[in-house]
Amino acid sequence: MSGSGRGRRHAGGGRGKASGPGASGRGKTRRMKSAKGRSLSSARWLERQLADPYVAEARARGYRSRAAFKLLQMDDRFRFLSRGARVADLGAAPGGWVQVALERCGPKGRVVALDLVEMAPLEGAEILTGDFREARVQERARAALGGPADVVLSDMAPPASGHARSDHLRVMALAEAAFGFAEEALRPGGTLVVKGLQGGTEGELLSRLKRAFAKVRHVKPKASRPDSAELYLVATGFRGGAGRAR
Numbered sequence: 001m002s003g004s005g006r007g008r009r010h011a012g013g014g015r016g017k018a019s020g021p022g023a024s025g026r027g028k029t030r031r032m033k034s035a036k037g038r039s040l041s042s043a044r045w046l047e048r049q050l051a052d053p054y055v056a057e058a059r060a061r062g063y064r065s066r067a068a069f070k071l072l073q074m075d076d077r078f079r080f081l082s083r084g085a086r087v088a089d090l091g092a093a094p095g096g097w098v099q100v101a102l103e104r105c106g107p108k109g110r111v112v113a114l115d116l117v118e119m120a121p122l123e124g125a126e127i128l129t130g131d132f133r134e135a136r137v138q139e140r141a142r143a144a145l146g147g148p149a150d151v152v153l154s155d156m157a158p159p160a161s162g163h164a165r166s167d168h169l170r171v172m173a174l175a176e177a178a179f180g181f182a183e184e185a186l187r188p189g190g191t192l193v194v195k196g197l198q199g200g201t202e203g204e205l206l207s208r209l210k211r212a213f214a215k216v217r218h219v220k221p222k223a224s225r226p227d228s229a230e231l232y233l234v235a236t237g238f239r240g241g242a243g244r245a246r
């Protein structure tokens, strides 16, 4: 799990100097004192969390997850979160990306956050609970946007199974579903940022995105753990359906 405060791992994984632990110099590492009474995997997870400067920085800056830094770093580079933007955040819990979207889009923006699990409220965001794979849940998200989205974000990932091939297929199925949603929800010129997991089938999604968007980049933000197969596709300049070919 990429959250700073929860023990579940998921498959895969201001602007400028605001996007990393170096920014405040608080990224000190700490060592776990004892793993007594814990399973080996949860002890390893805890040790990694304590040694991770992004976890410490997320806590220091009030972000609900270290994942917030991934979005900050991608937006610092591509600038898709603008003041007043209408944003859908799919797979949003515990809410780090939502916090970043709220900060960057400001009070005139609209942020709709959806997750399978319940999320604590965040002022200014519309939070929906449901399984994104269900059509009626997608319909609720589209209605909550209240108009065409400027940006669709998807960090959706099921809990890691430990089986790389299954994790890859499940994450890519969610990524495909996010793309399908974006095709219906985005305004022409809009942006889709979607999490993928390397493992063989990501090329198919990439080809489809290339037809639907003017530009598509593979991005591995610094905050994405180097040992994870996670990557993000940042697709900008939605063609508005003209490039659709399934």
Ligand SMILES: C[S@@+](CC[C@H](N)C(=O)[O-])C[C@H]1O[C@@H](n2cnc3c(N)ncnc32)[C@H](O)[C@@H]1O
Binding pocket: 001, 002, 003, 010, 064, 065, 067, 068, 090, 091, 092, 093, 094, 095, 096, 097, 098, 114, 115, 116, 117, 130, 131, 132, 133, 155, 156, 157, 158, 159, 174
């Ligand atoms: C890596 S976490 C997202 C972290 C988030 N971006 C943040 O900044 O805090 C992935 C999320 O995807 C959600 N998820 C997985 N499958 C889903 C589905 N079918 N529908 C909705 N959410 C889903 C999980 O519940 C989990 O909260």
